Structures are given as structure tokens and as C-alpha cells.
Amino acid sequence: MSQEFLSLKTEINIGKIGEEIAYKYLQAKGYRIVCTNFKAPIGRNRRGAEITGEIDIVAYDENTLCFIEVKTRSSDSFASPLSAVDLRKQRQIIRTARVYRRIFYLQNPPFRYDAIGVILQADKPQIKLFKNFFTEEKFKQKRWIFPETYF
Template identity: 35%
Template sequence: MAAKDDLGRVGEQRAAAYLSDRGYDVLDRNWRCPAGEVDIVASRAGLLCVVEVKTRTSLRFGHPFEALDDRKVRRLWHLAHAWIDAHPGRAVHSRVRLEAIGIIGPDPRSGMLEHLVDLR
């Protein structure tokens, strides 16, 4: 596995733990369908939260949230609805919200973590 893959995997593990510690119920991780992949699907207070995780070792190539352009956000909405369609018994929520977690630092276990709660 490439170092980039390891970095992303460790970042996603930390993000899932962070969400769990804040009362989210992590329903799915790395869910794939023909349209793409969702990093984390979680539930909290009646919301279905689709969470994109971006892990970077530094800001050399920009902030992790800069990768979340309009095209990526539209794709995440599409994937959120695909997850709901694929999980009719588990997707009983009144609302869906996109979120993002950015982790910056050479070690994602201790790097700076930022949580963007409502990605539009």
C-alpha cells in the first residue's frame, strides 16, 4: 500500500473516532458504488451525515477543504442519495447533511483536525 493510501486510511480512522466521540453513530466507512466512494456515513440527532475526509501532510498543496469544489459537492450529494437507495432500512432520517473533516500534519494521528459541519 502506498504512503498516500496509509495517510488517508489513518486519517479516516481518526475522523471516525472523532465523530464517535462527539455522539455520531458511524454507519458505514469506505462505502463504494459505481458512482464512487463515501468515506464515512454517520447518523446524529435525526441527520444522516455524509462525511468527506481529506488528509494532508502540510499546506504545501493547499488546505484540504480547497479540494471540495462545486463538482465534488454535487458528487457527494449524488453518493449520499445512492447510499440511501442502497440502505432503505438503515436510512430513516429526516435530513441529509454533507460534512468534511480535514487533517493536516505529518502524522494524521496527531495533526490538526478541522470539522466543517455543513458543506454546501
């Protein structure tokens, strides 16, 4: 087996372990888990290929519908787990959440976008929940086009 395949397999396992830890953490905090790994088509790229979005955990925190992204790292020496939730990922989560709400006729309930960072350590994993990690309003204010000075 190639080193790249082994590395990818390890990353997938770390991600799944982190999602399981986050799932149990949210249940202990009183969240009602609706589904995990929700996938839906959210559009097409420039070549016409279908783009599929995924939300790691969909849950209710009391009456608020939460779309939760889980990011896991084996250590935080390189970067925080949540540094991977960049603008592109936020856009994908927002589009997938819109599809979810449309499918299940949930246009008006309160909702938010949360993120959980999991750092796997030898003795005990560190878990941090960030409620309202980003919002659609904040997201709309960000610039997606680079200034002309880049070109």
C-alpha cells in the same frame, strides 16, 4: 520500485490514517458511525465506463444522517485539505448519497454533507469538522458550463 508508485502508496496511507483519526474524532463527538468507505455505481462516463462513487463516512449526528468526506494532508503549507473537495467531488458525493438513501429507503430523514480536514503534524494532528460543508441547493446554483469566452 518507481518513485510514482512510492508516492501513490504514501498518499493512500496518509488518506487511511486521516480516515481513522476522523472516525475516532466523530465517535468522541457522539456520532453513530453507520459505515465507512461506502461505494456504489453512480453512472457512466462518455465512453460508457461505469463510474463508482465513494463516501468516506456515513454517520448519524443525533437524528441527522451525515455524509462525511475526509481530506488529509501532511501539511497545509501548499493548500487546505478541504480545497480538494471541488465541484466535481461534491457532485460525486451527492450522487453517491442519493444511491445510499435509495438503497436503504431513507428518502425523508434530515441529512447533510459534512467535511473533515485533517493535517498530520509531528506532535498532534489538527482536525476541523465543517458541518453542512455544502448543500444540494447551493450546488444546483453553480455553473458547470464554462462561459463562451473560454473557447
